[in-house]
Amino acid sequence: MEEVVIMRVFVTGASGWIGSAVVPELLAAGHGVVGLARSDASAEALAKAGAEVVRGTLDDLGTLRDAAAASEGVLHLAFKHDVAFSGGFAEAAGADRAAVEAMAGALAGTGRPFVLASGLLGLTRGRVGTERDFPERSGSPMHGRVETARRVVDLAETGVRTSVLRLPPTVHGAGDYGFIAAYVAASRAAGRAGFVGDARWPAVHRSDAARLFVLALENAPAGSVLHAVQDEGVPFREIAEAVGKGLDLPVAELSQEEADAAYTWLGPIIATDSAASSDLTRALLSWEPTGPGLLDDLASGCYFG
């Protein structure tokens, strides 16, 4: 077994859905955590979890640079979702890119790890994507994040042990307020649970994703791409059926126009076929997901309280 080096880790997004599961994993593994907090509430939550706090936002590039330079590794999970999902995706992606350049730049030549949280949505529509795939270039504002992920892979050449950890569109579990929670709320409002065609979504439980972030920090080779995937591709039809059952609503196949009307910004997302595997990641880092699958979590009722 490889010996694990104990690190003082700077974590952005440490107060978020995934970050708040990553922090206890890091602490349990013996690492120290310094979390970025942009509000009093986030600072309090981080201190309560046992982390040191650096106050600042993703736009405070000097703060990010200093905190990264003072660390022995960086996990970057913050993203301006509030800006991105109110029409400002390109702006959020631009701020993310600047933050990445600042933090990874501070680590140049050190060999220290920098792990970027990224996404799998739409990786290879129509076939199961692997860690070796990158989405084709497109004019979509969402593509800005793909370009940042490519850049992080390339930054391995600057002497940073970079890795890109791609997350499925649902990192699920009790307390989730992400896409599945939004889908449940919109289905309730629409009076039916809709799906579009044969779209499939990969999925992972939050606890397994959190464990993979720690393994990536500790052991991922420079320039690696990792997939936090447990379920390779759950047919969205089955997600709709589980939600229909949980809410006692009918299930309906929708045209894209009907989905956009019922689910607004989520309409194109639920229609995006995104199946992906994690065989290479499992072999590389001895990561074996153990949490409940997405359909098990939906059947447990935790999304319908």
Ligand SMILES: NC(=O)c1ccc[n+]([C@@H]2O[C@H](COP(=O)([O-])OP(=O)(O)OC[C@H]3O[C@@H](n4cnc5c(N)ncnc54)[C@H](OP(=O)(O)O)[C@@H]3O)[C@@H](O)[C@H]2O)c1
């Ligand atoms: N959850 C998923 O299913 C999923 C799927 C694919 C990819 N991802 C990616 O995984 C990462 C973590 O996602 P998540 O679900 O944990 O997100 P989340 O719950 O929305 O948390 C976002 C984190 O970013 C922080 N943040 C947002 N804007 C900021 C700003 N301007 N300055 C400083 N911090 C800011 C938030 O701080 P506050 O606590 O103060 O708000 C929070 O800690 C993100 O990159 C996300 O896009 C998530």
